[in-house]
Amino acid sequence: MSTLFKQLEPAKPAIDLPDLNTLLDAIKFNEQGLIPAIAQQFDSGEVLMMAWMNREALDETLRTGRVCYYSRSRGKLWRKGESSGQQQRLKSAALDCDGDTLLVQVDQTGPACHSGRRSCFYIELADNRVEINAQPLIDPAELYGKA
Incomplete structure (x- = not known):
């Protein structure tokens, strides 16, 4: 764990906090320079x-x-919604206590998932079976202009 994040454990809100760039510099990006971001x-x-x-x-x-992500498959920045129009507007961002995971609270336009579903978490695992718990809001072919 970064020394800075360890020092923040007893910190009180708005007291003794580092400036934003100092905190961003202390983030624990992985070997590929990435951090998981949960939307x-x-x-x-x-x-x-x-x-x-x-970064x-x-x-x-x-x-x-x-909201902008890094696409590992494309090897470049990916601005959510650039091809589908289903953008995410940032409401807040928070790091976990170790500085190695990011939570972005967003206002999502339409589906977030490339499958046309609101959430990417639609494959449910329960009692030795798999279930799909949501139907697409928009046909992916329509969403990405492949019709």
Whole structure:
């Protein structure tokens, strides 16, 4: 754990806190320079998706208010909704106590999942069986213009 995050454990809100850049510099990005980011709908608490951010994506997200991730498959920044129109507007961002996971509370436009579902977490595992717990809101072919 970063020394800075250890020092923050007894800190009181708004007292003895580092500036934002100092804190961002202390984030524990993995070997690929990434941190997991969990997206949660700000008003309902619904967990929408998990993606990765690098420092550049995090900086852009904080600066613009539009959530930006890092696409490992494409090897570049991915501004949520750039091809589907289903954007995420940042409401708040928080790091966990170890500085190695990010929670972004967002206002999601339409489905968050490439499958056309509201949430990426629609494959339910229960009692030795698998169930689909949500239907697509939008056909993915329609969502991405592949019809």
